[in-house]
Amino acid sequence: MHLYNGRTFAPYLALVTAMLAAGCNDSMAPNPPDPGIPVLAEVSASVSIAGSGAIGSGLAIPLANRQEFDFDVTDGPGGRLFLRDWSVVRANGSVGSITADPAVDAATGINSFTQTSAACVNFGGVGRLDTGELESFSVIACDNGSPGTGEDSFDISLPGRGYRRWGTLSSGEITLSGSTATGTLDVTTATSGSDLDPDGYTVTVDGTTSQAIGTNDAARFGGLAEGSHTVQLTGVAANCTVSGSNPQSVTVTAGSLTTTGFSVSCGTISTVTRVRGLGAIGSPLALPYMNRLEFDFDVTSALTGRAVVRDYSKVRNDGSVGSLTVDAAADPATGFSSFSRTSAACVRFGGIGRHDLGYLYAFTIDACDYSPGGAGADTFHIDVPDRPYSNGGTLTEGNITISTS
Numbered sequence: 415m416h417l418y419n420g421r422t423f424a425p426y427l428a429l430v431t432a433m434l435a436a437g438c439n440d441s442m443a444p445n446p447p448d449p450g451i452p453v454l455a456e457v458s459a460s461v462s463i464a465g466s467g468a469i470g471s472g473l474a475i476p477l478a479n480r481q482e483f484d485f486d487v488t489d490g491p492g493g494r495l496f497l498r499d500w501s502v503v504r505a506n507g508s509v510g511s512i513t514a515d516p517a518v519d520a521a522t523g524i525n526s527f528t529q530t531s532a533a534c535v536n537f538g539g540v541g542r543l544d545t546g547e548l549e550s551f552s553v554i555a556c557d558n559g560s561p562g563t564g565e566d567s568f569d570i571s572l573p574g575r576g577y578r579r580w581g582t583l584s585s586g587e588i589t590l591s592g593s594t595a596t597g598t599l600d601v602t603t604a605t606s607g608s609d610l611d612p613d614g615y616t617v618t619v620d621g622t623t624s625q626a627i628g629t630n631d632a633a634r635f636g637g638l639a640e641g642s643h644t645v646q647l648t649g650v651a652a653n654c655t656v657s658g659s660n661p662q663s664v665t666v667t668a669g670s671l672t673t674t675g676f677s678v679s680c681g682t683i684s685t686v687t688r689v690r691g692l693g694a695i696g697s698p699l700a701l702p703y704m705n706r707l708e709f710d711f712d713v714t715s716a717l718t719g720r721a722v723v724r725d726y727s728k729v730r731n732d733g734s735v736g737s738l739t740v741d742a743a744a745d746p747a748t749g750f751s752s753f754s755r756t757s758a759a760c761v762r763f764g765g766i767g768r769h770d771l772g773y774l775y776a777f778t779i780d781a782c783d784y785s786p787g788g789a790g791a792d793t794f795h796i797d798v799p800d801r802p803y804s805n806g807g808t809l810t811e812g813n814i815t816i817s818t819s
Contacts, residue, residue: 432690446699454569460592461527462488463535463555467586469568469579472705472727476503477697479727481579483568483586485553487537491527495541495553497570499579499695501705504544511668512572513539514549521548530620532596532637533557554622555588562587569622582802593799596637597666597707600673601645605629607680611651613752615678618646624641629678640668649675649762653689654680654717685818687715687753689781691759693812695794696806702729707805709794709818711779713739717750721779725805730770738798739778747774759784759814767798775800781814788808788813 427432472478480500487493494515501511516523534556541551551572559565569580594620601617610629617633618624620643625633627647636729646661657677664674690712696703704726711721720741727731742749750765764778779796785791791813795806 424797436651439728442464443642448727449653459537460489461529461590462486462493462592463525463537463557463561463588465555465558465566465568465586465588465677467562467566467568467583467588468728469581470501470582471584472500472703476500476507476509477704478767479696480584480704481568483570485555485772487527487535487603489527491524491537493524494541495524495551497541508544512541512549513544514539514551518723521742528641529590529645530554530640531623531635531639533590534620534622535590536620536622554580556588556622557590558586559588562589576808578807580692580806581627583757586622596639597668598671599635599664599666600632600647600671601627601635601677602673603630603647603677603678604675605654607654609651609653609683610680611649611654611678611754614649615647616646616649617675617676620644621646626657631649636665640666642756645674645771647678649754649758650678650756651680651683652685652743653683653751654678657789666785671769677766683715685715687816687818688759689713689783689814689816690785691781691794691812691814693788693794693809695807697726698810700726700734702733707794707796707807711781713750713753715753715755717753719750723767723779734770738772738796739770739774740765740767740777750780757782759816780806781816783816 447551466484468480468482470480472480474480475513476600478500482498486494488716496513498509500509514522519542522541523708523720526538530536536554538552540548543549549572554569558569562583563585571578591644614628616624617627619635627633642665645664647656649654659752666672692710695707706726710726713719722739724735724737726735740748745768748766748768750763755764756762760782762780767777768776775798780795782793789809789811792809797804
């Protein structure tokens with residue numbers, strides 16, 4: 415999940431010390447373009463989204479879990495984007511960034527813009543990495559309320575680098591202006607067979623907005639921009655199969671109600687699926703404030719097992735780091751309540767875990783076994799909606815295995 419290669423710890427210790435001593439007060443935005451340089455005309459644009467802020471909880475120092483952004487994009491499409499990721503560190507102590515601004519670098523720019531809901535926009539283009547290479551990117555930005563901190567969300571991915579960072583804003587604001595006319599979408603499920611999925615499913619529109627839905631149920635999504643949207647059904651039990659396309663494409667008309675549905679058939683459960691994982695994502699250093707996520711779990715489709723997840727970027731006043739533990743044998747208030755095979759390589763399980771501060775939280779974990787070797791291929795992701803907290807990526811250490819018996 416690294417944006418770039420080349421982390422070396424020793425060369426930038428002096429840099430971190432100097433930054434802490436002097437105080438970190440650098441602007442994350444590049445210099446504004448020269449007003450004399452022509453920019454692509456955007457006078458016909460009716461929708462725009464702009465944002466400046468950060469996600470992640472780290473300080474603005476190398477290796478910290480902090481991603482800063484500054485963008486101003488219109489539906490021309492046009493505009494600019496700048497991102498700096500403090501968790502990606504070069505051998506000389508500088509940190510990774512990507513910039514798209516055709517006013518100062520004609521090879522870069524925004525080439526797509528889609529309003530996916532009343533609050534969210536998906537835009538993409540080509541940017542220049544701090545190392546000089548050009549790279550395609552995609553951003554999902556959501557203006558969920560004001561102030562943006564703790565409400566708005568930012569999600570950026572560089573598919574060619576296997577890089578993705580996302581989360582709720584820890585500082586700053588995202589503002590969507592001139593929102594287009596919207597429509598409504600109803601999604602239905604019809605499930606037949608034996609051993610139906612006991613906890614139902616999750617339906618997601620455009621990869622950003624999700625609702626729980628029963629086995630024979632309906633869910634409504636309002637405020638969708640007119641045009642094409644993707645709808646996906648997930649959380650399907652291992653003994654159940656979705657008929658037809660999943661995800662499917664649906665066209666929403668402004669001011670109208672559109673309906674689409676999924677048919678699911680379930681067979682008798684005859685096997686037990688087991689998923690085991692031990693490893694880490696991010697920094698190789700298990701130290702407070704490092705961008706490192708560790709996990710250790712052993713869970714079955716019979717809803718038995720244990721799990722512990724530890725995030726070194728979440729540091730308490732006593733110097734300990736944040737964690738979530740599930741072990742019904744040691745703590746009966748914790749346990750697993752759902753388990754489904756989402757694909758041939760992936761499993762999703764969830765339940766209630768104990769936070770290191772003592773609170774109980776519902777969670778879901780997605781674990782994928784893409785390679786026998788694990789590191790560099792397998793993926794792990796945890797989501798704790800009520801915190802809110804979300805983290806994951808491709809393994810840098812360890813392995814995940816899925817088996818049946």
